Every structure is written in structure tokens, then in C-alpha cells.
Amino acid sequence: MSVAAPSATTTMTYREAVRLAMREELLRDEDVFLMGEEIGVFEGSYKVTAGLFREFGPVRVRETPISEEGFVGAAIGAAMMGLRPVVEIMTLNFILVAMDQVVNHAAKIRYMFGGEVGCPLVIRTPNGGGSQLTAQHSQSFEVFFAHTPGLKVVAPSTPADARGLLKAAIRDDDPILVVENLQSYKIKGEVPEDPDHVVEIGRAAVTREGSDITLVAHSFAATRALRVAERLRADHGVSAEVVDLRSLRPLDTETVVRSVAKTNRALCVDEGWSTYGISAEITSRIQRACFDDLDAPVERVGLAEVPMPYAKNLERAALVNDEKIEAAALSVLGLGPDIFSS
Amino acid sequence: MPSSVAKPRSTNRRSPRRDGDGAPDSSHGLDLYERMALIRVFEEEVERQYKRARIGGYCHLASGQEGATVGAVHPLLEDDLLFSSYRTHGLALARGVDPDAVMAELFGREGGSAHGRGGSMHLLDFSKGFLGGWGIVTGQLPLATGAALALTYRGKPNAVMCELGDAATNMGAWHESLNLAGIWDLPIVFLVLNNQYGMGTSVEKASAEPELYKRASAFRMHGERVDGQDVEAVLGAADRLLRRAREERKPAVLEVITYRYRGHSVADAGTAYRTAVEIETWKERDPIALYRQRLLDERRVGEAQIEAIDARVEKRVEQAVAFAEASPEPPTDSLAQHLHGDPASAEQFARMGPGSPFGERELVLEGLGR
Ligand SMILES: Cc1ncc(C[n+]2csc(CCOP(=O)(O)OP(=O)(O)O)c2C)c(N)n1
Numbered sequence: 001m002s003v004a005a006p007s008a009t010t011t012m013t014y015r016e017a018v019r020l021a022m023r024e025e026l027l028r029d030e031d032v033f034l035m036g037e038e039i040g041v042f043e044g045s046y047k048v049t050a051g052l053f054r055e056f057g058p059v060r061v062r063e064t065p066i067s068e069e070g071f072v073g074a075a076i077g078a079a080m081m082g083l084r085p086v087v088e089i090m091t092l093n094f095i096l097v098a099m100d101q102v103v104n105h106a107a108k109i110r111y112m113f114g115g116e117v118g119c120p121l122v123i124r125t126p127n128g129g130g131s132q133l134t135a136q137h138s139q140s141f142e143v144f145f146a147h148t149p150g151l152k153v154v155a156p157s158t159p160a161d162a163r164g165l166l167k168a169a170i171r172d173d174d175p176i177l178v179v180e181n182l183q184s185y186k187i188k189g190e191v192p193e194d195p196d197h198v199v200e201i202g203r204a205a206v207t208r209e210g211s212d213i214t215l216v217a218h219s220f221a222a223t224r225a226l227r228v229a230e231r232l233r234a235d236h237g238v239s240a241e242v243v244d245l246r247s248l249r250p251l252d253t254e255t256v257v258r259s260v261a262k263t264n265r266a267l268c269v270d271e272g273w274s275t276y277g278i279s280a281e282i283t284s285r286i287q288r289a290c291f292d293d294l295d296a297p298v299e300r301v302g303l304a305e306v307p308m309p310y311a312k313n314l315e316r317a318a319l320v321n322d323e324k325i326e327a328a329a330l331s332v333l334g335l336g337p338d339i340f341s342s
Numbered sequence: 343m344p345s346s347v348a349k350p351r352s353t354n355r356r357s358p359r360r361d362g363d364g365a366p367d368s369s370h371g372l373d374l375y376e377r378m379a380l381i382r383v384f385e386e387e388v389e390r391q392y393k394r395a396r397i398g399g400y401c402h403l404a405s406g407q408e409g410a411t412v413g414a415v416h417p418l419l420e421d422d423l424l425f426s427s428y429r430t431h432g433l434a435l436a437r438g439v440d441p442d443a444v445m446a447e448l449f450g451r452e453g454g455s456a457h458g459r460g461g462s463m464h465l466l467d468f469s470k471g472f473l474g475g476w477g478i479v480t481g482q483l484p485l486a487t488g489a490a491l492a493l494t495y496r497g498k499p500n501a502v503m504c505e506l507g508d509a510a511t512n513m514g515a516w517h518e519s520l521n522l523a524g525i526w527d528l529p530i531v532f533l534v535l536n537n538q539y540g541m542g543t544s545v546e547k548a549s550a551e552p553e554l555y556k557r558a559s560a561f562r563m564h565g566e567r568v569d570g571q572d573v574e575a576v577l578g579a580a581d582r583l584l585r586r587a588r589e590e591r592k593p594a595v596l597e598v599i600t601y602r603y604r605g606h607s608v609a610d611a612g613t614a615y616r617t618a619v620e621i622e623t624w625k626e627r628d629p630i631a632l633y634r635q636r637l638l639d640e641r642r643v644g645e646a647q648i649e650a651i652d653a654r655v656e657k658r659v660e661q662a663v664a665f666a667e668a669s670p671e672p673p674t675d676s677l678a679q680h681l682h683g684d685p686a687s688a689e690q691f692a693r694m695g696p697g698s699p700f701g702e703r704e705l706v707l708e709g710l711g712r
């Protein structure tokens with residue numbers, strides 16, 4: 001039920017949009033509560049929960065010790081009882097110590113017990129890194145979770161989607177991982193004012209229309225893809241279409257395929273490792289559905305297949321950046337050196 | 343004792359020298375003072391270089407914790423082992439890792455202790471028995487437990503010291519590691535540097551048993567607490583527990599009460615969750631100032647000796663910066679180096695390109711005759 005005009009929007013950062021979603025859902029539903037390290041007095045390691053502890057108090061905004069396996073598991077148990085915990089994991093890196101609770105417990109509860117009990121859990125956490133954060137703190141392995149039946153995984157790149165998808169996730173009856181991004185937090189954008197505006201989980205968005213090549217990406221890579229599309233236009237007269245996946249599981253194959261059927265070329269961009277990655281899945285689906293439409297092999301750009309090195313020059317060589325995406329796109333278009341077969 | 347390996351006698355190659363009454367002599371006192379002063383000056387320089395953007399990433403300083411660090415690490419013997427968390431500069435220096443290699447690592451240079459791959463959180467010097475700098479809270483505990491297992495497996499007379507923070511005692515891996523060390527009679531000392539906070543959360547808030555050393559008793563393990571601003575007190579306790587570990591194969595928990603003056607990392611001002619008064623109160627018991635005063639009061643050293651040390655450590659840190667500046671960046675084409683040990687894998691991964699993440703494309707295509 002919407003009171004504000006559907007077109008009314010406010011400008012805010014991604015960080016503020018995530019915070020707004022939590023605030024609105026805390027106000028809407030008493031079963032919703034937040035859990036995580038440093039989310040209260042410290043206001044979150046990346047200040048996403050700023051002000052919420054003051055407004056809602058220690059029961060609705062529950063601070064935890066550093067015990068990821070314990071408190072993620074506790075959130076799963078609370079969710080089985082019908083509560084709707086929204087757990088912040090400081091960064092994606094630290095979810096690994098709770099992996100067993102997420103993959104072997106949360107994801108399986110409904111199926112393993114024949115539908116007798118559910119687990120309306122949300123875990124939100126930023127991926128990404130760079131900035132010399134190195135091997136254990138600079139990673140984007142959301143594919144581990146997208147690989148797992150029983151979980152849903154979303155990865156918004158804009159403030160509006162960050163709010164809309166988080167709200168949808170909190171209202172969903174199954175466990176969902178919401179992948180935020182360290183670099184996205186400061187992005188500004190228009191966010192609908194309607195407190196009941198949610199973004200449907202499982203729908204990709206065409207964030208830029210074009211006719212020559214489709215760039216498929218999620219999370220911060222989708223922001224990069226838009227920038228690169230603009231460079232391709234300005235520097236090479238190329239019309240690139242950008243598909244922001246938004247949701248990794250379920251995956252909106254239809255939107256991707258419709259785009260590639262139009263452009264006949266596709267480049268998958270992923271800030272994580274390509275091998276066995278999100279882009280491997282997308283590529284497989286494109287070749288199946290668009291076999292006769294393709295004018296060039298579907299290609300991928302991703303993180304170099306190494307743990308993240310510290311030295312600036314090595315880190316630059318490892319990370320995905322706009323220049324690498326542009327070179328890859330030109331290669332797919334046949335307008336630049338063939339970087340994929342050498 | 344369940345282990346079939348006999349307990350060898352330890353050879354104390356670097357035990358603290360002591361005068362007749364048990365008090366460390368003057369050169370020993372100066373040595374402790376110099377190590378603490380070096381760490382303090384080194385870390386102050388690190389912060390300056392961080393602000394000049396020559397050091398990046400996460401950078402955790404430990405100013406205020408030098409007494410705890412030096413006191414605990416000093417009684418380690420040459421063949422003993424040390425593991426640590428990410429707050430690791432002081433522990434590395436106390437262990438004798440070359441300040442040049444530490445600074446070069448922070449600068450991301452080939453001459454660094456991890457050749458520029460690891461950075462601030464991942465210092466290491468295997469030759470010095472310093473087995474890392476680890477970034478995931480409590481991740482180092484199972485590893486240190488395994489290293490202690492390796493010592494007993496090989497019949498070595500040595501011990502492991504494993505540093506962790508107060509907040510790290512709330513992770514499952516703490517409990518699992520202590521239990522393993524207990525049932526396997528491992529020569530390991532779990533060194534809890536209790537600096538009162540894990541990021542912005544106080545020990546009282548995070549730990550149902552805030553007297554952390556008592557947690558050892560759940561495993562029928564010895565635990566004790568010591569004042570970390572008193573370097574000799576820490577040294578005495580650490581020395582005793584390490585000897586016990588080496589000679590009797592008994593693990594222990596040593597909780598050292600201390601304080602970090604700076605924020606959790608250079609990105610944190612460190613003021614949102616504690617008062618200025620609290621910080622000032624701790625600074626009144628600065629471990630370096632206290633020890634300096636004590637050495638002078640007890641007439642173990644003279645002012646001139648102290649001043650000579652102060653000048654020497656300044657020079658040493660300048661030299662480390664100069665070394666780091668002169669050390670080259672790792673070659674960019676060495677990105678895949680060190681991923682695997684065997685030459686065939688190393689060669690394959692070094693060839694990896696954007697379309698061939700395994701570096702296998704050439705091989706496959708050549709094999710197909712294309
Ligand atoms: C598993 C895990 N969760 C969270 C973090 C983020 N983090 C890094 S240090 C830290 C606080 C640790 O405090 P403590 O153990 O007391 O050590 P101190 O930093 O005080 O030396 C946190 C939460 C992490 N590195 N690993």
C-alpha cells in the first residue's frame with residue numbers, strides 16, 4: 001500500500017539506502033532484529049548501522065562478540081522460531097568461519113525436514129576490497145553461496161536496489177545472502193520514497209541499452225560496466241548494453257539472453273575469480289540459449305587467479321579495472337587486440 | 343604421558359642473564375629497553391609513512407603494548423616458534439625479524455619479509471621461528487597447535503608461543519585449540535594480549551568470563567594473569583610457562599593486561615568507545631617510561647646509556663626506511679609466482695591469461711593441433 005507518489009524519490013548513498021531499509025523493516029515488523037559485531041556503539045565497521053542502536057536499543061540491535069559461527073547459528077535457530085534476524089558479517093571474508101552454519105544448516109533446513117520448518121534469515125555483508133587489503137581481507141567469493149541450493153543470493157549495485165532488495169530479503173521466508181560492496185557504499189542515487197517499495201528477487205535489470213555488445217555484471221562490477229560502456233561510446237563509437245544481474249540465485253537468464261540475442265556479443269565481468277565462477281555460469285547459459293546468435297565467443301574478465309597480493313603494482317595487475325574491461329570488450333568486438341587466445 | 347616420544351631436555355640458548363639475587367643485570371635491562379623503544383619508534387614511523395601513502399591496507403599499531411610484547415617474546419629460545427595475529431609489527435621485531443625486512447614489507451617491496459605479497463598483517467620470518475602474522479581472528483591458534491604437535495612428533499625440546507587478542511577468546515577455534523593442546527600434552531603457551539578491547543567492544547561486554555586466564559581451567563590447563571606494563575613481570579611469567587611447556591609438555595594460558603593507545607587500526611580514531619581520561623590514565627603507566635625510570639632508580643644503568651639507545655633506535659628506523667625505499671617493487675610479471683611450489687604448476691600459472699585462467703589454453707590448443 002503506497003502513500004507517496006510512485007515517482008517520488010530521494011537522493012542518498014548506497015550506505016544510507018541499506019540503513020533506511022533496515023530502519024523501515026525494524027519499524028514495520030517486531031520480529032525483525034539486527035545482529036553483528038560492532039553494529040551498536042561503534043555504528044558498524046563501515047557505519048552502515050549508524051544511529052540504529054540509539055533508536056532501537058540493544059534488543060533490536062544486538063551486538064555480538066567475535067563468534068561468527070556461534071551467532072550466525074544462533075540467528076538460524078531464532079529464524080526457525082519465526083524471528084527475522086538480519087545478521088551483519090563485517091566483511092564477506094569472515095563468513096568463512098560460519099560457512100558450515102550457512103551451507104550445511106540454513107540452506108538445508110526447509111528441504112531436509114520436508115517443508116516442516118523454514119529459516120527466514122538475512123545475512124548482509126560487503127565483498128570487494130582492493131586498497132591493499134590483501135589475501136585474507138580482499139575477496140569476492142559470493143559464488144560459493146550462489147552455488148548452494150536452498151540459498152538465495154542478491155548483489156545490488158545501486159542505492160535503490162540496495163534498499164529494495166534488502167527489504168525483499170527481510171520479507172522473504174528463506175535464507176538470503178545480501179552481498180553489499182565496500183566501494184559501492186559511497187555511490188549516490190535516487191531511491192523511491194514509498195516505504196513499501198521492494199525489488200523483486202531474481203530479476204536482472206538492463207541498466208543501459210545498447211546494440212553492439214552486452215556487458216553482464218553484478219555488484220560493483222555492474223557500476224564499472226556502466227562506466228566502461230560510456231568510454232566505449234566516447235572513444236570507439238560502440239553501443240554497449242549493460243545487464244546488472246542484481247540476483248545471483250535465482251538467476252534471471254531471460255534478461256541476459258534477450259540482450260545477447262540483440263547484441264550478438266557478450267562479455268561477463270566479475271570482480272571474483274572467473275574459474276568456476278558466476279561468469280562461468282552465465283557463459284554456459286548464454287551459449288545454450290544464444291548458440292546461433294553469437295558473433296564471437298562469450299568471454300570473461302575477472303580477478304587474476306591468485307590470492308590478493310599486497311604490493312600496489314601486483315594488486316593492480318590482479319584486480320579487475322575499467323581498462324581491463326574495456327580491452328576485453330574491444331577484443332570481443334574485434335576492435336582491439338585478441339587478448340583471449342594469446 | 344600418552345605420547346610415546348620421550349621428553350628431551352631443553353637447551354636454553356638465550357635465557358635471560360641474571361645476577362645473584364635473580365634480578366636481570368644491566369645489559370639485560372638495556373636490551374629489554376632497546377627492544378621496546380625500537381618497536382615504539384618503528385611504529386610511530388609506520389604511522390607517518392602510512393599518512394604519506396607509502397604504506398597501505400589495514401595497519402594495526404600496538405603502541406602501549408611493548409612491555410607485553412617484549413616481555414613475552416624475549417624468553418623464547420632460538421628454536422622455539424612464535425605465531426601472531428595481525429597486530430604483528432612489534433612481535434616480529436621482538437622476535438628479531440630484521441627491521442629492514444619489516445619496513446620493506448610494509449612498503450610492498452621485494453626486500454620485504456614476504457617479498458611484498460603480505461603487507462602489515464602478514465609478516466613472517468621462518469628462519470627466525472616467526473610463523474606469521476594472520477588476519478582472521480583466532481585463525482592462527484589451530485596452526486600454532488599443529489606446530490606444537492610437529493615439535494613433539496619430531497622429538498624437539500622446544501615450545502610454541504601463540505599470541506592472540508582478548509576478543510579472539512570468543513571464537514570456537516580458541517576452545518578447540520586449547521582442548522587439543524590439553525589432550526595431546528602440547529608444548530604451547532597461548533599468549534592473550536588483553537588490551538581491553540576488540541575493536542570497540544570491551545572485554546566485559548564480549549566475554550561471559552572476562553577474567554580470560556580462567557578459561558584455561560575448562561581444559562584443566564594452567565592459566566595466569568600478569569601486568570603487561572611491567573616488562574620484567576611479563577618476562578618472568580612467560581619464561582616460567584615456556585620452560586614448563588618445553589620440559590613438562592604442559593600447555594598454558596598467559597593473559598597479559600595491557601592497552602593500545604591508538605585506535606584499532608589507523609582508520610579508527612579510537613575515541614568512540616572509550617574516554618580520553620581512560621587513555622591518559624593508561625599512558626601514566628607507559629611500559630617504556632616505567633622501565634626506563636626503574637632502570638635509573640635501581641641504578642642499573644645511567645642516563646647516558648639510555649640516551650645512546652634512544653639515538654640508536656632512531657637511526658635503526660631511519661635505516662629501515664632507507665632500505666625499504668631502495669628495495670624494488672616485485673616484478674609485475676611475477677603475479678602468479680609462489681602460488682604453487684612445483685615448477686610445472688608454477689610455469690603453468692605464470693602463463694595464465696584473461697581467457698585462460700588455468701594457463702592451459704596453449705597446451706590444449708597445441709594438443710588439438712590448432
Ligand atoms: C573471524 C573474524 N571476524 C572479524 C574480524 C575483524 N576484526 C579484526 S580484528 C578484530 C578485533 C579483535 O580484537 P582482539 O582479539 O582483542 O585483538 P586486538 O585487535 O585488540 O589486538 C575484528 C573484529 C576478523 N579479522 N576475523
Ligand SMILES: [Mg+2]
Nearest residue numbers: 507508539540
Ligand atoms: Mg583486544
